[in-house]
Amino acid sequence: MSTAEQPSVTVIMPIRNEGPFIERSLDAVLAQDYPAELVQVLVADGRSTDNTRDVVRDKALAHPERRIELVDNPGGIVPTGFNAALASADGKVIVRVDGHMIVESDYVSECVAALARSGADCVGGRMHKVGHGSVGEAIALATSSPFGVGNSRFHYAQGESWVDHVNVGAWPRSVFDWVGSFDPEFVRNQDDEFSYRLRAAGGRILFTERIRYRYYNRASLRGLFSQYRQYGTWKVRVLQEHPRQMSARQFVPPAFVAAAAAGAALAPLSRPARRAWLGVLGGYAVAALAASGVVSRRAGWRHLPLLPIVFATLHISYGAGFLAGLVRFRKRWQWRR
Numbered sequence: 001m002s003t004a005e006q007p008s009v010t011v012i013m014p015i016r017n018e019g020p021f022i023e024r025s026l027d028a029v030l031a032q033d034y035p036a037e038l039v040q041v042l043v044a045d046g047r048s049t050d051n052t053r054d055v056v057r058d059k060a061l062a063h064p065e066r067r068i069e070l071v072d073n074p075g076g077i078v079p080t081g082f083n084a085a086l087a088s089a090d091g092k093v094i095v096r097v098d099g100h101m102i103v104e105s106d107y108v109s110e111c112v113a114a115l116a117r118s119g120a121d122c123v124g125g126r127m128h129k130v131g132h133g134s135v136g137e138a139i140a141l142a143t144s145s146p147f148g149v150g151n152s153r154f155h156y157a158q159g160e161s162w163v164d165h166v167n168v169g170a171w172p173r174s175v176f177d178w179v180g181s182f183d184p185e186f187v188r189n190q191d192d193e194f195s196y197r198l199r200a201a202g203g204r205i206l207f208t209e210r211i212r213y214r215y216y217n218r219a220s221l222r223g224l225f226s227q228y229r230q231y232g233t234w235k236v237r238v239l240q241e242h243p244r245q246m247s248a249r250q251f252v253p254p255a256f257v258a259a260a261a262a263g264a265a266l267a268p269l270s271r272p273a274r275r276a277w278l279g280v281l282g283g284y285a286v287a288a289l290a291a292s293g294v295v296s297r298r299a300g301w302r303h304l305p306l307l308p309i310v311f312a313t314l315h316i317s318y319g320a321g322f323l324a325g326l327v328r329f330r331k332r333w334q335w336r337r
Contacts, residue, residue, distance in 0.1 A: 008038045009108055010091030010173075014073065014081030016046035018099035021216070022055050025099055026068075030059075034108040036066060040091055044081030046073040079182035079190040086181055095170040096191075097213075104212040111170035114208050121175050121203035122195070124166025125211025126158075136219035138306035141299050143217060147291035148314050150249040160208040164245070165195040167215075169205075179203065188234040196242040221309070225317040232321025236329050254326075256284065257319030288312060 011029055015022060022043075029041055043056045053070060060068040071088060073081035086094065095111050097103055104110075107125075114123040129140035142148040169191065179198050182190045195205060218224045232253065239246055263277025285308070292307035 006035060006038055007092040007112060008040070008090065009034065009093045009095055009112065010040045010042060010085075010089035011095045011097055011108070012042050012044065012082055012085040012089065013097050013099065014044045014046070014078045014085065015048070015052060015099035016073075016076055016081075017048045017050045017052060019048070019050035019052045019055060022052050022099055023059065025097065025101055025103075026056065026059055028102045028105075028107075029097055030063060030066060030068075031105050032103075032108045033105050034112070038091075039108065040067045040069070040089065042069050042071050042085040042088060044071040044073045044085040046076035046081055075184060077184070077187050079184045079186055082190075083181045083184065086176060089173065092173050093170060094173055094176070096168040098168060098215075100216045101168070102214045102216075107211060107213060110208070110211045114206060114211060115170065115172060118206045119204075120162075120206035121198060122166065122169045122171050122205045123211065124169040124205070124207060125213065126207075126209050127167050128212065128214045130214050130216050132216075132219045134302075134306060135221060135310075136217065138303050138310045139217050139219070139221075139224055141295050141303055142307055142310040142314060145291060145295050147287070147294075148311055150247075150252075158209050160206065160210070163205050163207040164199065164247075165192055166205055166207055167191070168213075169195075170211075175203065186234060186237065188230045189238050192235075193238050193241060196238065196245040199245065200242065221313050224310070225313050228314055228317040229321035229324075232318040232323075233325035233328065235318075235322055236325030237332065240329060240332050253315045253319030254322035255319075256280070257316055257323060284312075284315075 013025070013029070018025070026041075026043070032039065045053055045056065056068070056070050060066075060070070069088070071081070071085045073084050075081065075084075082096065093112055093115065095108055097107075110125070111123055114120065127144075129144050131137040131140035175198065179194070179201050182194055186193050199205065218227055235250065259280050260277070263273060263280060266273035267277045268274075288308040288311045291311060292304055295307055296302075296304040
């Protein structure tokens with residue numbers, strides 16, 4: 001495909017306080033093999049309090065031949081930042097890149113090619129997790145396994161297939177004309193909610209392993225717990241908006257947490273309740289150990305001691321967040337657009 005035939009692209013980067021990482025992420029965007037004159041880069045900054053904005057401005061000054069623009073995002077969250085940048089985008093293809101991502105040099109060209117050959121309304125690739133330190137490495141492995149993240153296939157899938165959702169993603173600009181933009185209510189899970197809305201409107205989402213990027217995940221159990229607790233909480237709002245799009249596996253963590261909590265309360269009062277509670281905990285422990293063994297056999301046995309703890313942190317935080325969301329958003333069940 002000649003340059004004249006290639007569509008223009010706008011890369012949107014919604015970020016906040018990414019000072020230690022934004023230069024590497026932005027450098028990877030600037031190193032794309034796609035024609036530079038066809039690429040616009042919009043960095044939507046959520047009023048960072050570190051040096052993020054200075055790094056972006058310096059990068060724009062150092063590369064005057066590139067279209068790097070800083071877009072203000074007073075809302076400070078991903079959906080408001082993405083929408084603000086989208087309003088200034090002039091590309092025929094929109095490609096989202098997050099601040100903790102390092103995209104491969106052919107990322108943009110593979111996104112464009114996948115959209116062209118498949119006719120999809122959204123495309124995305126596999127998230128290759130990178131963790132620092134023993135805990136970070138264990139988190140990367142756990143969140144790249146089916147036991148850890150269920151059927152969120154962009155974490156571990158291979159090949160090419162139609163899916164329900166991809167992380168970040170790329171879209172023809174026209175998609176936002178008939179589906180709408182990101183919902184600014186969704187502090188978390190905004191891309192998840194958008195994917196459901198896209199599919200409900202008849203859109204199709206393609207996963208392909210040819211689209212490649214690295215994601216630098218949390219390096220502590222505390223950070224992981226906070227992240228997945230928020231995912232669980234906001235998943236309730238997704239459920240309220242798109243109840244028919246939910247899958248059974250998304251209810252397993254809150255059911256497990258509820259059963260474990262109820263069992264802990266009833267175990268001192270009843271022997272059958274105590275046996276049932278121990279059965280639930282024991283069954284989970286066996287499953288977590290088995291999954292840890294499978295992952296460790298592939299990645300190295302040194303990860304085995306930490307993996308069950310990481311799996312438990314993932315599932316308990318998501319489940320507890322979901323239960324908290326049921327309380328937090330309890331008055332929203334009757335509300336519809």
